[in-house]
Amino acid sequence: xxxxxxxxxxxxxxxxxxxxxxxxxxxxxxxxxxxxxxxxxxxxxxxxxxxxxxxxxxxxxxxxxxxxxxxxxxxxxxxxxxxxxxxxxxxxxxxxxxxxxxxxxxxxxxxxxxxxxxxxxxxxxxxxxxxxxxxxxxxxxxxxxxxxxxxxxxxxxxxxxxxxxxxxxxxxxxxxxxxxxxxxxxxxxxxxxxxxxxxxxxxxxxxxxxxxxxxxxxxxxxxxxxxxxxxxxxxxxxxxxxxxxxxxxxxxxxxxxxxxxxxxxxxxxxxxxxxxxxxxxxxxxxxxxxxxxxxxxxxxxxxxxxxxxxxxxxxxxxxxxxxxxxxxxxxxxxxxxxxxxxxxxxxxxxxxxxxxxxxxxxxxxxxxxxxxxxxxxxxxxxxxxxxxxxxxxxxxxxxxxxxxxxxxxxxxxxxxxxxxxxxxxxxxxxxxxxxxxxxxxxxxxxxxxxxxxxxxxxxxxxxxxxxxxxxxxxxxxxxxxxxxxxxxxxxxxxxxxxxxxxxxxxxxxxxxxxxxxxxxxxxxxxxxxxxxxxxxxxxxxxxxxxxxxxx
Ligand code: CA
Numbered sequence: 001x002x003x004x005x006x007x008x009x010x011x012x013x014x015x016x017x018x019x020x021x022x023x024x025x026x027x028x029x030x031x032x033x034x035x036x037x038x039x040x041x042x043x044x045x046x047x048x049x050x051x052x053x054x055x056x057x058x059x060x061x062x063x064x065x066x067x068x069x070x071x072x073x074x075x076x077x078x079x080x081x082x083x084x085x086x087x088x089x090x091x092x093x094x095x096x097x098x099x100x101x102x103x104x105x106x107x108x109x110x111x112x113x114x115x116x117x118x119x120x121x122x123x124x125x126x127x128x129x130x131x132x133x134x135x136x137x138x139x140x141x142x143x144x145x146x147x148x149x150x151x152x153x154x155x156x157x158x159x160x161x162x163x164x165x166x167x168x169x170x171x172x173x174x175x176x177x178x179x180x181x182x183x184x185x186x187x188x189x190x191x192x193x194x195x196x197x198x199x200x201x202x203x204x205x206x207x208x209x210x211x212x213x214x215x216x217x218x219x220x221x222x223x224x225x226x227x228x229x230x231x232x233x234x235x236x237x238x239x240x241x242x243x244x245x246x247x248x249x250x251x252x253x254x255x256x257x258x259x260x261x262x263x264x265x266x267x268x269x270x271x272x273x274x275x276x277x278x279x280x281x282x283x284x285x286x287x288x289x290x291x292x293x294x295x296x297x298x299x300x301x302x303x304x305x306x307x308x309x310x311x312x313x314x315x316x317x318x319x320x321x322x323x324x325x326x327x328x329x330x331x332x333x334x335x336x337x338x339x340x341x342x343x344x345x346x347x348x349x350x351x352x353x354x355x356x357x358x359x360x361x362x363x364x365x366x367x368x369x370x371x372x373x374x375x376x377x378x379x380x381x382x383x384x385x386x387x388x389x390x391x392x393x394x395x396x397x398x399x400x401x402x403x404x405x406x407x408x409x410x411x412x413x414x415x416x417x418x419x420x421x422x423x424x425x426x427x428x429x430x431x432x433x434x435x436x437x438x439x440x441x442x443x444x445x446x447x448x449x450x451x452x453x454x455x456x457x458x459x460x461x462x463x464x465x466x467x468x469x470x471x472x473x474x475x476x477x478x479x480x481x482x483x484x485x486x487x488x489x490x491x492x493x494x495x496x497x498x499x500x501x502x503x504x505x506x507x508x509x510x511x512x513x514x515x516x517x518x519x520x521x522x523x524x525x526x527x528x529x530x531x532x533x534x535x536x537x538x539x540x541x542x543x544x545x546x547x548x549x550x551x
Contacts, residue, residue, distance in 0.1 A: 036356040037195040043204040045362035062341035070391025086363040093412030093427030103454040108134035115412035116140035122421035130177040130199035151201035153208035172210040174335040202332040209331025211295035217327040227494040230371040234498035243375035246318040252281040260304040357392040377462040404444040449519035468516040475512035
């Protein structure tokens with residue numbers, strides 16, 4: 001049983017933390033002060049859209065402040081680059097094949113061990129507000145208030161612990177999630193240390209900015225990424241993927257309404273799927289209040305008029321859509337940064353900054369036109385990466401950049417380490433704490449393992465693959481077709497030149513294959529089983545087709 005919000009507020013932390021000052025490590029009867037944790041995670045926020053990561057597109061002053069006052073991870077990676085699986089891994093500290101959430105057909109098994117549960121046992125009060133997206137209800141939290149499903153950008157509906165009825169909140173999703181999280185923290189009275197997870201829906205597709213940021217990038221022409229016109233030579237899986245910017249929907253993605261597009265949908269003709277998506281966009285606008293709708297329509301009318309005037313085709317159209325995509329996406333990021341700034345200001349005001357571990361990350365990265373794409377899923381750098389910033393003035397240095405390869409697999413062990421709680425043996429990550437001390441004496445992993453499953457079970461037609469990345473090289477195995485890709489990350493940082501089979505890389509290829517095998521065994525994965533699961537699924541689909549049953 002969970003507690004009500006009021007009980008959570010009463011029991012959780014300000015009392016302990018208010019007397020924690022830098023240098024003072026003991027309180028009360030000699031017990032070391034354990035840090036609070038605020039874990040902020042956005043959805044699909046690429047490092048290319050964060051200024052402390054060198055963004056050419058946007059300034060993010062609040063996120064930069066965390067990096068300046070804390071630590072920025074330069075090589076932070078995800079185990080499986082898609083929303084639900086990333087969340088399941090960060091909660092359990094286990095790869096998808098062990099936590100059971102491989103793709104979005106799965107339902108999270110809330111009975112398994114997660115870091116919030118272990119924190120609770122260690123005396124922490126735990127809470128999550130915002131995106132959850134794991135189908136089953138949260139477990140291991142004293143308080144939760146979560147967006148329904150994917151969540152809506154405007155006037156979202158949330159489900160709160162112990163409440164039978166869902167609540168629709170008027171306003172913008174990113175603001176509301178922050179309001180609810182700070183509201184919970186604000187009223188805290190004496191008690192235990194806390195772990196608050198603030199998880200934004202933004203900037204996930206379909207990138208609907210707050211009304212105040214709609215026009216923020218109107219006069220900006222964004223530079224094209226170097227790999228924008230990738231022709232996918234030597235990479236058939238990349239060529240087959242359905243995530244090209246020119247194939248976006250003119251409605252849902254580019255935000256036009258009928259009759260500004262007609263048969264020309266952006267998806268090459270009409271089918272029932274296209275009709276559904278078009279209807280879903282127009283229906284989503286019905287959620288807006290009159291004043292929100294007025295601002296929305298005024299802004300997007302300009303886009304529709306421009307489309308009519310230019311009537312762009314081919315390359316011109318792809319570039320025009322890219323510019324719009326970035327305007328919308330980055331408009332969403334402005335709200336994320338603004339709200340991270342609100343959380344920072346709140347911690348300062350409450351005197352909580354010194355004894356709180358503040359984390360900012362995203363469940364994975366995103367293609368912002370690289371390889372001509374939007375979306376994620378592949379093990380290529382832009383979406384294997386997840387931004388990671390941490391601040392904890394009591395122990396972490398300021399302005400440090402960590403170059404070691406870390407993963408979302410490591411979050412659970414890290415939080416438990418700082419909370420002085422036992423780290424369950426089944427968790428597969430490593431605490432990042434040794435990398436975060438003011439000195440650096442750690443032995444760290446020299447390779448990471450990745451496994452993505454979804455195709456053909458989900459959108460975007462990205463074939464299942466596993467792979468290994470070291471500092472210099474990356475090997476991908478698209479095991480359903482037994483195709484391989486090898487990249488020299490120093491010579492070819494954009495990963496356009498597959499050197500698998502190249503005589504110059506014979507030794508590298510052999511070493512990387514060996515390392516991949518070692519990691520598969522080390523993490524207890526089974527590729528033969530993944531292939532069999534795929535075959536079983538396809539056979540089932542085929543049988544359904546024959547009997548005419550609906551999926
Ligand atoms: Ca995501």
